[in-house]
Each structure stands twice: as C-alpha cells, then as structure tokens.
Amino acid sequence: MNSTRMRITTIAKKELVEFVRDWRTIVAILVIPVLMFPLLFILFPLLLEAEAQELDELIVDVELQADDLPDGFQSALEYSSINLTFAELDAVENLTEPGTAMEKLRSGEVDAVVRVRANNSTWQYAVLHMSTSEQSNEARSRVLLNLGEWEQNETRNRLVAVDLDPDATLNPLQWNGSIAQGDVASKGEQAGLALSLFIPLVLAVWTFSSAIQPSIDMTAGERERGTLEALLGLPCTRAELLFGKWLAVATITAAGVLLQIAGLTFAIGYLATSDIISAPTMTLGVVALLCVAVLLFAITVVAFELALAMRAHSVKEAGSVLGPAVLLILFPALFTQVINLDGIELFWFAIPVVNVLLALRELLLNRVVPVHVLVWMVSSAVYATLAALYAARQFNREDIVTTLS
Amino acid sequence: MDDTLLQVQSVSKLFGEVQALNNISLTINKGEIIGLVGSNGAGKTTLLRLLAGVYRPTKGTLQMADGTTVEAGRHHLGVVPESTGLYSRLTAWENIRYHSRLHGVKDEESWARTLHYATLLDMTPHLGRHTKGFSRGMRQKTALLRALAHHPSLLLLDEPTAGLDVTSARTVKKLVKTLGEDGKTIVYSTHQLPEAEQVCSRIIIVHNGEIRADGTPQELLQLTGQTTLEEAYVTLSSDKARSVDVEEQPAKGWSRMWRGFFTPTTPAAGGDEDE
Known part of the structure; x- marks a missing residue:
C-alpha cells in the first residue's frame, strides 16, 4: 500500500x-x-388510530335549546354516542350569544349546546362549544354531521313535495367512474x-x-x-x-x-x-x-x-x-x-x-x-x-x- | 566525524506582533542530553515545536544533518508534548501503535521495543488498559513509550516530569539517563534547574525568547562567575520575565470588542478611598 x-x-x-x-x-x-x-x-x-378510537367511544353531553323543533330534528341527534338533554331557548337575539351556555360549557357540564328556532319557512341554528376541549370539539363535530344529514333529507323532501327530482336538481354535474382511475400516474x-x-x-x-x-x-x-x-x-x-x-x-x-x-x-x-x-x-x-x-x-x-x-x-x-x-x-x-x-x-x-x-x-x-x-x-x-x-x-x-x- | 544531528540557524518566531523567539542559533549533536531551562513563557515550548516541525520559523532555518528540513525528517523524531496527547478511548498499546504506524513502523517491531522500555518503566501490565483512568505518571510513561517505539534519533521531551509524583519523576529521569547512555539524543525542557543538572550533559538557558547561555553546568558557572547553577540562572535571567502565553493571540476586532463590552473595568488603584 x-x-x-x-x-x-x-x-x-x-x-x-x-x-x-x-x-x-x-x-x-x-x-x-x-x-x-x-x-x-x-x-x-x-397511536393516532388508538386515540381516534378512544374518541369514537366517548359519549358526549349535548344540550338542545329550542321552543319548537322541525320534524325528525330530535331523532337526528338521538344517537347512542350523544347524551341529549333539553332546555328552553335562552332569551338571546343572536343564537351565538353565550347566555347561560357559557358557564355550562366552561364548567364541562355539557360538551355542546345546540340552539334552534323557527324563522318563517326555514330554521335558524347555532352550535356553541369550547374549542380548547377535545370532547367539546368532538361533540360539535357529531352534531354538525347529524344536522347535515337531517338538512340533506329535508332538502330532498321539499324538492319531492314540489315534484322535482332531488338528484338532478342538486347534482346537475356528476362524476362518472372511479376518481383514482382518472389519475394516469402510477x-x-x-x-x-x-x-x-x-x-x-x-x-x-x-x-x-x-x-x-x-x-x-x-x-x-x-x-x-x-x-x-x-x-x-x-x-x-x-x-x-x-x-x-x-x-x-x-x-x-x-x-x-x-x-x-x-x-x-x-x-x-x-x-x-x-x-x-x-x-x-x-x-x-x-x-x-x-x-x-x-x-x-x-x-x-x-x-x-x-x-x-x-x-x-x-x-x-x-x-x-x-x-x-x-x-x-x-x-x-x-x-x-x-x-x-x-x-x-x-x-x-x-x-x-x-x-x-x-x-x-x-x-x-x-x-x-x-x-x-x-x-x-x-x-x-x-x-x-x-x-x-x-x-x-x-x-x-x-x-x-x-x-x- | 561530524556529530551534528540538527542545526538551528538564526531562528526567530513571531506570533502576530509578539516575538516568541529571537535569533536563536544552536547545534544539536548526537548523543547529547540537552536541558532547555527557562521560566514559564520563556519560549521553551515554542522552540520544541519548531524542532518538531509543528511550527515554521518566521526567520532562519532548521536543518537535519542530511540537509533536509525538520518537516521532512520528522520520522527521526520522537515527541512527548507537555499534554502527553493520549487518546482516552484507546489502550496504551493502541496509542503507541497508532503513532508507530504513522511512522511507517511494523507492529511487531514497535511491540518489541515497547515491551523493552515498558519493563524499565514498570508499564508492561498496563499496556492493554484504556488510558482513560491513567494517572499523570502513567500517561507520561505511555507517551514516552510512544515516542520511543519507532526508534527515533532525536527525542523531544516537553516538561516530562511536570505534575509527577517523586517516584514517577525519578523513573522517568532514570530512563532518560539510560537512553542518553545508549547514545540517544534528547532535548529535555524543564523549568527545574536541579532536574536539568541531574539529567542533562548540556544546559541551554532560555529567557524572554533568547538563548542566554549554552554549555555544560561547569561552563555556565564559569560564564557567570557564580558558585551554584541557581545563582548562575538568576544572573542570566535578571531582567523581568515577560507575561506567559506568547503564542496565544489576543482577540482581535469584533471578538475583542464584544468581550470588552461584557467585561467590567477593574477599580483604579486606591479607588475605594474617599477623596
């Protein structure tokens, strides 16, 4: 060498x-x-999966404040993972004003408060929660998901009532085939x-x-x-x-x-x-x-x-x-x-x-x-x-x- | 027959504006044990580093007997720096072998030589141990073995007994004398005059970067007209010694300004007294 x-x-x-x-x-x-x-x-x-599963198994407490409710609204929220209680609607002008919900949410007595009131042929609603609490966020997500489904059903029912095809009216432009297949990259x-x-x-x-x-x-x-x-x-x-x-x-x-x-x-x-x-x-x-x-x-x-x-x-x-x-x-x-x-x-x-x-x-x-x-x-x-x-x-x-x- | 091993001619060394060595000339002859004696900061280590080829002179030349430079002739040198320079995660033998290999010496050859000297230094049982737990004396002995393993012509020892207990220092000095008797050439730096007198055949007094005297102990006494070497040394180095660490460059520019910013000034002399 x-x-x-x-x-x-x-x-x-x-x-x-x-x-x-x-x-x-x-x-x-x-x-x-x-x-x-x-x-x-x-x-x-x-670990993330385990955490998500733990969250899924949680039962959240939701208070529903309303003087009157549309048909099927209550049943839309009545799931085994939501413990639903009822209360009179707070005397608030704007549904997002905290009112009595403030103390209940901050103390953890309830995880979310849903307020609903009639407004002519439509309904107004708001979901109050505390964004720093994971359980409260989860309660809000579940409520919004269920209300979204109720709203979709209600829209379909209203369209059918006036003799309109819900699919054609709501989705005039529809994807055909598999989304993944549309990407030519391997x-x-x-x-x-x-x-x-x-x-x-x-x-x-x-x-x-x-x-x-x-x-x-x-x-x-x-x-x-x-x-x-x-x-x-x-x-x-x-x-x-x-x-x-x-x-x-x-x-x-x-x-x-x-x-x-x-x-x-x-x-x-x-x-x-x-x-x-x-x-x-x-x-x-x-x-x-x-x-x-x-x-x-x-x-x-x-x-x-x-x-x-x-x-x-x-x-x-x-x-x-x-x-x-x-x-x-x-x-x-x-x-x-x-x-x-x-x-x-x-x-x-x-x-x-x-x-x-x-x-x-x-x-x-x-x-x-x-x-x-x-x-x-x-x-x-x-x-x-x-x-x-x-x-x-x-x-x-x-x-x-x-x-x- | 010419006995010259290394010739130092009009060598000066500057660090920035600081003159560490000034116009040094000396001849190192084969078989001599030369004591470099001087106070801290006198320039002993600088001179040894020049002899080892670690530093290059600012002026002058250092030449081996065969006409080559010190850098080119480093395989003839065995160096023991003051810090010993051992790797703590290697064993004593691995430290020795590492340097020997870099000198181009075969393991069997350096092992045989190491065993020979290790017996004299009572180090044989420790050759396979990591040097991490070694005492100062053991470290110094290992560094000596390392410097000897490739059979150098010139041994440069920088304060080899500094910090050693009496027994270890005695063993090291005894080995140096034995090596001298065997014909090895040794430059031995120390600030202990009695030690130099005990070990060396020739003493060079270095003071403030200059050679003040060069000769046998007897010659130094004659030169100064004193009766003891200590008195001779005091006579030769009567001017005030400069501050130590001439090699350490003072901080410049930004570093100096930044350091100064966070350094309070010392109180003036008598500053506490009320006017």
Missing part, C-alpha cells in the same frame, strides 16, 4: 475505533436513524411525489447534523484534549490528517444516512402492505444518481463542518458555531419544497444545498433531465472542492496548537 494511503487509512481507522467505543454516540448517530422512520410511519399512526409515481416532499429535507438535515458531533470530536476535541500537538509532530502531512479525518466522519455520516434509508424502506414496505403508500418507482440509474447526489452533498458538508470545527478553540465553541449552522441547511431545504419542478429554471440547480435537494426531488419522481443532472453534479463537485480547500486551509493554520501552551 502506498504510504500516503496507508497513513490516511490508519488515521481514519483509529477515529472509527474511538467512535464505536462511545456507546452514546452510536445511539445518537446510528440507532436513532434506524428507528426514526419506523416510529414515525408505523408507531405514530397506530401508484409508484404517486408514492415518489409524496416521498419527494420530505425525504430530501430529512436526508439533508440528517447528513448535516450527524456529521457535527464526530467533526467536533476529531478537531476541536483533539485540540482541547491536547492530542493534536502530538499528531502534528508525526511524519504525516496535514492534508493526510484532514483526509483521514474526513474519511472517518464521512463513513459515520454515510452509515447514519444508509441506516436511515433502511429504516425508511422498511417503513414504506410496511405501509405498502396496507395500501397507504406504494414503493416509489425508480430505475437503477436513478438510484445510482441519488447516491451520487447524497455523496457529493456529504463530501461538502463534512469538509465544511471539519473546517468550522477546526477554527474553534474548544468543543464548546465549535458546538455553538455548528449547532445553529444546521439552519444553513434547514431554510434552503424548506424553501426547496415549494419550488415547482415543472418548467424550473436551470439556475436553481447551481445554488448550494438547493441543487442537491432539487436533484433528490426530481430523482424520487423518477425524472432524469440530463441538463439538470449536469448542472447539479458540476456545481456540487465545485462546492465540494471549495469546501475541501477551505478545510485544508484551516488544517494548515499554524495556530491550531497554540491554545495548548
């Missing part, structure tokens, strides 16, 4: 050995990404669209944030612990030192990102069995380009973070610089989600961070536009080189050992 390569791999191996011996870092950078998507896509919906393509809205964001943020801790540990950490001086006295160049450390951080980051993708794939596979989402359609070439995009991004990010951390005099200082630097990724990442990919201008693919995120979005949609690929690839390579040069400059600074004196 040539001596430069040997020294770079020796440095990288040592950094990795030190890394795997710290179980806390392993949990933070490797275990959490594996579990993140399964927890988000499987456990979280299950399920895989639809899945690609859904995933392209958040996967680039998560990948970018995770790549950046998972490189922070190892970058700091291998630079400012070494400086603070006094191990850097001994290292700088060895017969290896600072460029070899930088590349060795870069290789280690990139390996850790890549492992974190790959594990995250594995967790995501598992979660999508699980969801695909329940017809919620399909696996996105992607050719092998697209997958390869996707890996190139992430790799170029990782090269840039890791070099940039190593450089920033090397500039810091201590771990604390490095943390206070690199922590907020996540925003440099987060803001462009959020912005990229709203950029319309159809007819997109070419310059977007040359803007740092945005270029890779847009590339990921396009690729997840299984779109390969050669000119776009060329621009994001070249611009990413340029940014990666600039970041590496910047990092090399920081590593060549003579004062990186001065704080040890």
